[in-house]
Amino acid sequence: MEGKSITTKEYSYVNRKGEHISVSQEHLLTASRIKEELQKMSPSRRCSWYQHKKLMQEEGFSNSDTNENYRGLIKRFQKEQGRLPSAKEHANLVADGTLKSIQSAIGELNGKKLEMQEQGRVVRKLVRQTNKDLLLIEEVRTALENTDFVLAENPVVLPEADQDTSMSMVVCLSDIHYGAHVDIPENYYDTQVAEYLLNDYANKVIALIKKNKVYSVDIVNLGDIVEHAYMRNQNLYDSEETLSEQIVHVTKLIIDFIQKVRQHVELVTYRGIAGNHDRLQGDKNSNLNSDHAVNISNQIIKMWIELAGSDVEFVESDSYFTDINVQGWQFAFIHGDRNSLNKKSTLAELGEQYDRHYDAVLGGHLHRFSMLEVGDNRFQVTFGSVKGMDDYSKKLGAKSSRSQGVILANQEGFEIRKVKL
Ligand SMILES: [Mn+2]
Known part of the structure; x- marks a missing residue:
């Protein structure tokens, strides 16, 4: 059975020091889900691996990494799984409280994003105006000198x-x-x-x-x-x-x-x-x-x-x-x-x-x-x-x-x- 093969398989990656780090199946499941969630939050569908490592730590996995080998391992694991986690599975995970850190991170980020979008318009306008004013003043100064x-x-x-x-x-x-x-x-x-x-x-x-x-x-x-x-x-x-x-x-x-x-x-x-x-x-x-x-x-x-x-x-x-x-x-x-x-x-x-x-x-x-x-x-x-x-x-x-x-x-x-x- 597919599930059985996962439980018996050994997963590891090589860290920056050249050490082989073994990770559990639970680690990989959590890592792939955090990755998927971070991708969903990103407009460019990119996972922030820095954020990923932080969230993994919050989930109790201290042996995750941000390097190429680790990222390759997660990718391979996702491929072997052959699917993204289903909505139901995700809901269960959330209900179990296993991915609480993601929930709060998403909440925080979404809140910030909205706030940013709102302020963004005003701020961008101010920045544009300020830059223009500074440029104008600088140009006036030059013209005065000449x-x-x-x-x-x-x-x-x-x-x-x-x-x-x-x-x-x-x-x-x-x-x-x-x-x-x-x-x-x-x-x-x-x-x-x-x-x-x-x-x-x-x-x-x-x-x-x-x-x-x-x-x-x-x-x-x-x-x-x-x-x-x-x-x-x-x-x-x-x-x-x-x-x-x-x-x-x-x-x-x-x-x-x-x-x-x-x-x-x-x-x-x-x-x-x-x-x-x-x-x-x-x-x-x-x-x-x-x-x-x-x-x-x-x-x-x-x-x-x-x-x-x-x-x-x-x-x-x-x-x-x-x-x-x-x-x-x-x-x-x-x-x-x-x-x-x-x-x-x-x-x-x-x-x-x-x-x-x-x-x-x-x-x-x-x-x-x-x-x-x-x-x-x-x-x-x-x-x-x-x-x-x-x-x-x-x-x-x-x-x-x-x-x-x-x-x-x-x-x-x-x-x-x-x-x-
Ligand atoms: Mn006129």
């Missing part, structure tokens, strides 16, 4: 005699989309054009400063400073620098812009809010609110102000909102993706939300100049982009010229002005 920033100068600006210098100005910067490469019949745009246009804008602002005898300027960046690569698929092909390079290089241009203005006005502030293209996460519902390119850009600008000794004031603001009181007039600023500047109730809604009576709300996002009077001398304004038209805006039928814009304000009133580029 970029020369303008020296800060704080010249005294004397008004000419008999001049009335009561005018203030808000200078908006919007939708630079640095890093975008546009090459269509209606428009050409790349980083060099961006540099040229920002310089051109600075000169136009300086002309306005001189003409209107402006004594203070608040520069407000309305977002979309970079084109970014994570947005629409189209941008994967239309972006020409890495995100880190885009952020550092556009910030260099913004600093140039700030310093140029500062050459002509003593009181200058700067602040920046984020647009949809600035988000490092494609998801606009991401709760990491400061996870955007403008945040990094702002940090660089603050660093420049401090290290270069500029007297320009950096003003902290929310990621997606800021407001300014200029000579008694209240202005709110948004990028325009979260609140629609086409919707006539937006000014009132922002007033409710921030408990202020705003005279105007200004934004970008639409890449075209628009001005909507939504109350008595109260306005919703969008300024155009530096980037200009692209395939996307063409598809949307939103053809428009490049522009930026400013607010001139004194005690008597304010005027919102488009500046064509």
Whole structure:
């Protein structure tokens, strides 16, 4: 009989010391069952022989091993048995309490596996995010090291005699989309054009400063400073620098812009809010609110102000909102993706939300100049982009010229002005 042959057969294997180790039939039965159970628990159907040895010890078999000879012996034994243990047999074994160690090990491992799967998703996401953040910071550091920033100068600006210098100005910067490469019949745009246009804008602002005898300027960046690569698929092909390079290089241009203005006005502030293209996460519902390119850009600008000794004031603001009181007039600023500047109730809604009576709300996002009077001398304004038209805006039928814009304000009133580029 088959069973009889097993009882009479001698089983042994050679251990690492070269000794022949005899094992009992009971040992082999237990060993093959533990092996099968461990295989069942493994997604790759592999037995962990380290685990196997531990479980064998718990079952009272101290002469098991993990080496090739031992594994071969168990395999041979299983082959001779010609079958896997039946469900009934297994159940009996469990009922007998002979394989209690396996039961508890399976329970433990299954519990851990579930927990891991649950946490796995969250952890993997965090790890991905952290790695990405670290990589980004490292890349930003490298880009900073390779970029020369303008020296800060704080010249005294004397008004000419008999001049009335009561005018203030808000200078908006919007939708630079640095890093975008546009090459269509209606428009050409790349980083060099961006540099040229920002310089051109600075000169136009300086002309306005001189003409209107402006004594203070608040520069407000309305977002979309970079084109970014994570947005629409189209941008994967239309972006020409890495995100880190885009952020550092556009910030260099913004600093140039700030310093140029500062050459002509003593009181200058700067602040920046984020647009949809600035988000490092494609998801606009991401709760990491400061996870955007403008945040990094702002940090660089603050660093420049401090290290270069500029007297320009950096003003902290929310990621997606800021407001300014200029000579008694209240202005709110948004990028325009979260609140629609086409919707006539937006000014009132922002007033409710921030408990202020705003005279105007200004934004970008639409890449075209628009001005909507939504109350008595109260306005919703969008300024155009530096980037200009692209395939996307063409598809949307939103053809428009490049522009930026400013607010001139004194005690008597304010005027919102488009500046064509
Ligand atoms: Mn934009």
